[in-house]
Amino acid sequence: MKRRSWGGAAFLLATLGGGVAAAGCNLLVGVGDYSIADGGTDGTFGGADAPIGSEDAAADRSASADAAGDGRSDAGDARPDHDAARANDAAVEDTGLDAGTDAGGDAAGPETGVTCGQTLPPPNPDAGTDFQKLVTTCVLAISCDPFLFPITLSDCITRNELQAILPVACLTQITDCSGYYACQGSRYATATECPAGSTTGMCGGTNQELAIDCFTGSVKNCAKTGGTCATVTDANGLRADCVVVPSCTDTSGNLLCTNNQLYSCFQGVGYGSSCDALGATCSTTGSRGTDCYFNSTTTCTTPGTATCSTGTTVTACAEANQRFDFDCSRAGGSCQTDATGNGACVAPGCSTTSSCAEVCTGAVVTACVGGAPYTIDCTQYGFSSCAGGAGNPVYCLP
DSSP: OOOOEEOSSOOGGGTGGGTOOOOOOBOOOOOSSBOOOOTTSOOOTTOOOOOOSGGGHHHHHHHHHHHHHHSSOOGGGSSHHHHHHHHHSSSSSOOSBOBOSSSOOOSSOSSTTOOTTTTSOOOOTTSOOHHHHHHHHHHHHHHHOSEEOSSOHHHHHHTTHHHHSGGGGGGGGOOSHHHHHHHHSEEEOOTTTSOTTOOOEEEESTTSOEEEETTTTEEEEHHHHSSEEEEEEETTEEEEEEEEESOOOOOSOOOEEETTEEEEEETTEEEEEETGGGTEEEEEEGGGEEEEEEOOSSBOSSTTEEEEEETTEEEEEOTTSBEEEEEGGGGTOEEEEOTTSOEEEEOTTOOTTOOBOOEEETTEEEEEETTEEEEEEGGGGTOSEEEEETTEEEEEEO
């Protein structure tokens, strides 16, 4: 399986030319919830989640060199460099509960007689409950993306994030990876498109709208994500991606914004995605750099903060001054405030000091739902194995 890159608006230039950062939409700040264990590099409560854009250029360059060396990688090698970069950023999906180094929660939380995580129903995609629909759509959103989806499985479930962010609301109804592709315009390449051992790139589809890049094992629908498909040759061979800026002169390899297009200039052509297609604005904002920043219906003035606006709602202010309201109650949680005043979604029996880590073991992932460890068998959702963990986001693999 090909090495996965940063997600959302991610484009294949993460490996083109051995040095271009992949872009992804900055969904939100990761404030107001638990924090994934990351080896002690992130001690900040309520900070911003790791940028998916230009600030990770160095990490993407290293991943490019690695990918160039081995061509294909096995399932266990998916996204390691990008995951490590995400975990080592100053604040990785900082969501409020202390970053733990084990998968265990508190023995007992503030609610007398309730153990942390005790009230969470076991995963069962056939149960038909609203909570199981939440789990299913989050598993699919995070795992069907051939690039790295820009929120974690834990945050997605705990804070009902897919419903809070209007541009990705179509993901709240998906039942398989075909639904993800229809919504987001990216998917894994099929065995027919990319036979075993193939690393070439090509344009396909009825109107040649598909950028099929076998080096990364991915397909982008340029009609959906913006631009037109084109092929280009780099050190890794023939590649394919979406052209959103026909002519450019920049040689820095950095992410750029032009007419709300997010791109990087390679050999005089800008490859990337349209932020318009994602319901986002392309800008260079704060510490997160150049990226597509999702739009909200409401703005805010204190980026990087989260509060309990109700007993079950975390209101977070993203770095692009966009306000997002996260519903803790769908996962059975409530909003609690930590010692610094930041709001967090917390499961019954847990607290803002509960410890939890995302873990992958074989085909089973452990997510953190409101501070409680929550195991999910990927095979129940149509996948064969998992990857990530050890301070990196977890996801299921085909």
